[in-house]
Amino acid sequence: MRDDPTTRLDGRRLAALRRRRAAPPLADAPTVVLDARGTTAARRVRSRRIAPRPSWLILTMVLVVLGGLLFVEAYANAAFVPGERTAPGSQREVPTSIVEGGPIVNVGAEGRTQSHRLPPRTVALTFDDGPDARWTPEVLRVLDKHQVKATFFVIGTQVVRNPELARRMVADGHELGVHTFTHPDLAALPGWRRELEYAQTQLAIASATGVRTSLLRFPYSSSADAYTDRDWPMLRQAGELGYLTVVNDVDSRDWEKPSVDAMLANATPAGTGGTIALWHDAGGDRAGTVAALDRYIPMMRQRGYTFTTVSEGFGRTLTDAGVTGPGAQVAAPRADRWRGDVLVGAVRAADGMFRVFGVFFVVVGVLTVGRALLLFVLALRHAYRRRRRDWSWGPPVTAPVSVIVPAHNEKEGIAAAVRSLAAGDHPGGIEVVVVDDGSTDGTADIVAALGLPDVRVVRKPNGGKPSALNTGVALARHELIVMVDGDTIFEPDAVRRLVQPFADPRVGVVAGNVKVGNRRSLIAKWQHIEYVIGFNLDRRLYETLHCMPTVPGAIGAFRREALAQVGGMTDETLAEDTDVTMALGRAGWHIVYEESARAWTEAPATLGQLWKQRYRWSYGTMQAMWKHRRAVLDRGPSGRFTRRCLSFLTLFGVLLPLAAPVIDLLALYGLIFLDRGETVLAWLAMLAVQFLTAVVAFRLDREKLGVLWVLPLQQFVYRQLMYLVLLQSVVTALTGGRLGWQKLRRTGELDLAARRGTA
Structure with missing residues (x-):
């Protein structure tokens, strides 16, 4: 079977394969099925987990209520009325x-x-x-x-x-x-x-x-x-x-x-x-x-x-x-008293909301400035340490690598992704295992037709991404495992650079540097900025503090030993990459970031597709946080990692984004009802902090600064969308809803962008 580039698995053959390898037991996702009956049952179970669509009516009602309270507050503070008159007038009409x-x-x-x-x-x-x-x-x-x-x-x-x-x-x-x-x-x-x-x-x-x-x-x-x-x-x-x-x-x-x-x-x-x-x-x-x-x-x-x-x-x-x-x-009259009570209630509610907004404003300011200072100090320290001439992970890592590519209906980009992996320059050799997870668009046939050496295709019934990854790990020949999304293109030296941190035996997981390849549209440019600032710069901070919560599914490397220790990938959350990263951190493995290992991914090109992706990410991250919440009481490496990780995720991943809309609401309120000059200055000061953070991140990532012209525009559209995504995720979590996997539509535009190295 090792010489056959295409393998169809059923339950008997997969079990036999695992017994022959005598590999440590890996936890299979409960949705993995190997026959038609099992596939139907799994799909039926998943269909009951789908969350309701976002209720725009409820969101509109919330916005109307908030707008109404702000209006009442403005009216109660005399923001709509003319002030003192300055010039005397005629008295001809006055008796x-x-x-x-x-x-x-x-x-x-x-x-x-x-x-x-x-x-x-x-x-x-x-x-x-x-x-x-x-x-x-x-x-x-x-x-x-x-x-x-x-x-x-x-x-x-x-x-x-x-x-x-x-x-x-x-x-x-x-x-x-x-x-x-x-x-x-x-x-x-x-x-x-x-x-x-x-x-x-x-x-x-x-x-x-x-x-x-x-x-x-x-x-x-x-x-x-x-x-x-x-x-x-x-x-x-x-x-x-x-x-x-x-x-x-x-x-x-x-x-x-x-x-x-x-x-x-x-x-x-x-x-x-x-x-x-x-x-x-x-x-x-x-x-x-x-x-x-x-x-x-x-x-x-x-x-x-x-x-x-x-x-x-x-x-x-x-x-x-x-x-x-x-x-x-x-x-x-009694009726006047009742009406007065309603009026009093409205003004008091507006006053109370404004006080809460004031608290949120302080919280957002403190968190924003605190995060910026942490990023500047720790991220710059991380970059300086890595760029010293005498710094290295240890002896060069030349052990062979197995790359697992889970693929479900990835016909647009799978050929380019597999070619980029097969062309890698890792001296120990690269084995590519493409696990076709029940595709219906001919994804497996496309890969098989490439005829590339050391590339195998495994066909299995649809069971979800964790199931496909576990299958690929079970079939992989080597101890160093790289996991790659089916729409991601690697640079030739990416695998080689990605596995070098394994020279340190304490390192169990390595996160690579994910780049947005399709940067032509405004939405893609915003995501490019977010990837550089919100993901890559943050990873430098998290590595320094030993609390990295997520190794990206687009480019991440694992020791087989580490994966076996935590039971492999699970489908208990929709963010399987965050879930397994937290588990590995709790197990005491070091999780590091290798900025020089770069891979190019296709970002969602429409607001609808972006919503689906970020909704899944946000909800899945909350699931992972909830799953590992009890570990904050653990002793040893598990407790230390979890307390740091969940604290940072709660502060900067949940509370800050949820409270950040207060800045925009108060800015809008100030422009209409307060001193416009002071409001504009305050908003520009906040933007300046973000711009400075962006410049630092782009310099560290060796990216051109020209795209930052869209950063101010990002505050008016993109950031609002992210607010709504997080709000919807919180509502879904609090109401007990369950979200299904959000499959994105791909265009295949990534290949050209990645080969050029820019967009």
Whole structure:
């Protein structure tokens, strides 16, 4: 049988072959079948393991929810509203009775206006922009100390975030007024937006306190004589909605943070008339306000003033005029409380999500910078050590090598792959065993027709890649085993260079340098960058730390002894290369990377094909991590390897990619709602770290840097696809789904690209 280039195996002959070789028992994959009945059963079992297709509806719903929460967060932080107005306007349309009247304005039906002042020698303390978790309690403490009630014109978002303070104000006898939900320049908003600002603030107040108020103060307003034509429509609308619009008589100007004495002077009325005084309990450091307030109340009492709330003082004014006015605060309808609870829940959810995003942002930043530093230090150390003139693995390895090529429907590239292996320059000789795993496209016939020496074809029923590899190992003549994918082309010296690390008897596995051969398309260029940075540079790091998790299926070398020790290849995961590599690392074998052994593979040319490949890789890696998880508690080499390996895979293979979309989401959020310049600088800084890492990786791999022009574009398409792949893999794993083998379509374009050595 050794002289026959084509062999058909059945179960009896395979068992006899193994007995004659007296080889150590190798674990066969449970899907290996050697007759029609077994093939049918295996395929039936595998068909029940197929995972459901990705649910784009669920993904869309997740994105909509996240987008909605970001929208709510932006709205709650006033990202959509115009800021403070800067130029005064005309007053031709504003009635003289308002401009020359008091600080309390009531615009009735058909534009009839009433302007009111507080009774003489009364002061209403009013506070804007709260409640604030830091300073509102300090203001309340001073008011309670002097037994004074005040009016707080609150911002709706602040009430949502500090509901206990709003409840405390009402419980202590203070009153609330509406100061809008997000503090915009109302004159720059349409009428429906203004009404929405008032209504949402009322809902927030109703949810927190159970009351509603009829008092309203416009943001950026001052005294009555400052009303302009821009304010007149707002005044009319507020009156139609049942609000009393309140400005002030005196302004402490504490928002400018003057001295305490200056605040007292600003807030002191010139005569003995009633006064509405403007202060702030939020918006920055209010220590000066608290200190000034503590002096202002006794000072005004010494001048004969009494303190009141706006509604109480307004009520006295109406009583003096023989009119009875309604109270400013009444119980809110139950429906308003429910609606307010929904509004509060939405804002709190958005705030919570944003805080989580902030944590993720820090995590991503730390992991990204930490990974970059590790790569720079350890990968450069690895490269420097390998390139020293006196460095070597040991005496040249000239033992013969068996190359196993599992092939299932590989007609497009199998001939080029086998020719490249047969042309290898390894001095000990190369035996090529092509295991045709139930191909239906004539793959085995193509190889047999080549008529190459030392190339054998083994035909077997389809049982999966691990089964094909185990079959090839059982039939191989030599102790050094190289495993190669059926679409991979080796450079002439690749096998020779790949096996040189076996000069060190501690080395059990060697990873080669996989190159993307079809680099013409943009998708392929992105994968080329990923192979150089994400795979080859990482392998230098992993080798230095003795925790390499994966020897690539495209080019990897094994000692037969090592494979036998761990039971050979299994189909317990979809990443059989990662599974066996972890098993060998746990067994104490050294796993190394030989950068000079280069092989060219055909990368997926479409997004759909790329999705299938990476979905399988990602899911299979998670399976392998889960399979070996208990080894973190082992002692000796098994525990040391597993703890390092799984820690790095968890941090940089799962957590970092899952959290990394936060960078993009926050960048998009910042470009729309925050300071664009700072956002762009932060994003460019992150890109610069990636670009620097790419330059180092390409230099170490002796690759041309010209292709890196596509790196920025990679952030917008390719990286998003990888996010979705990992997310889908996590969902599949958590829901108990099982993923079937994802066979990719090949084009055969690799041969020309590899012979040129570039693309």
